[in-house]
Amino acid sequence: MRKSRATWLSRISTVEMLFTATVTLVASLIGSWLxxxxxLNLFGALILALILGMLLQFPIRIGYVGRNDARRAGVKDAAGLISNKLLRLGIILLGFKLNLHVLFTQGLKCLPIALVVVTFTIVVCYAIARALHIDPMLAILTAGGTGICGAAAVMGLSGAIKVSDERQNEKDDDITMAVAIVAIMGTVFALLEIALGPLTGMTHNQLGLVAGASLHEIAHAVAAGAAFGAVDIATIMKLSRVLMLVFAAIAIAVWWDRFHAEVEPDGKRSIAFPWFMLGFIAASIIGTFVPFVSGIAPHLVDAAYVVLGMAMAALGINVNFKAIASKGRKAVLASFLASILLTCLTMGIAVLFF
Known part of the structure; x- marks a missing residue:
């Protein structure tokens, strides 16, 4: 225990950690403003923080790291620690966004729809990705981001996938790729729905439901819902999908352990369980039913996005651009095809049941 504590202290009490934490915090705050x-509101704060982190990689490398190998290793370790730990804290805090009373009253009809569309999209997107010979980790992260709630889902589901230290860089690159892909797809389909939705002949409520059930980021669903004059139903439908993140993370943790877990040198398997998802649920319960906390829940959600923005910027600082260029194209196609099928499915559900 003392050795572990000393190791942690040695990793966080460094000049590189202070520098990296400051840079990622500034990137997150700028993303929240932008x-x-x-x-830019179609992209959302998390995507903007990721882009800023990717852009900052170059001045950091030239102006701060230079040829100092120790400093390079320190920044890399600090960014990895920030992206790994703060994403869990951010996901927990994001639970305060879920008002369970609203979901289980006004959104009661949306919950089974969310279950259907999330399950359908993850299964179909993963199947398409694997048919295109995309590796399982990138395939499932892309599928989860497409099916649930964009960047937050990618980061949440990544906690259900445990890899060896040797593969951590690969995992970080896959997370970055999946986040970028769902950001692009979500923006494209949000613009398409806003432009073409009124031409379908559907009612405002039906269009709002489709926006909440099919678009990837919360920002996308809210923007499209507002354009249709149906922001409430779009938001409730979208938050119903966000709730599915808990069940998806647990299911994927079990599935990954069963089919893709790595074997340790001592013969044991690397098992990951997204315990932080229990914190997500606890936060949503507390935020819904504890009067004092429910009053400050919006501020806690703002804090969640700042923390998640730091994690995203840290991912951007460590991203391998060559890996993204070589592996990302097929994943974009998989998400694009799955997004088309998802939109068609949700339009059918909207016409039949609303």
Missing amino acids: KQLPV
């Missing part, structure tokens, strides 16, 4: 601007 999301308020027209057009």
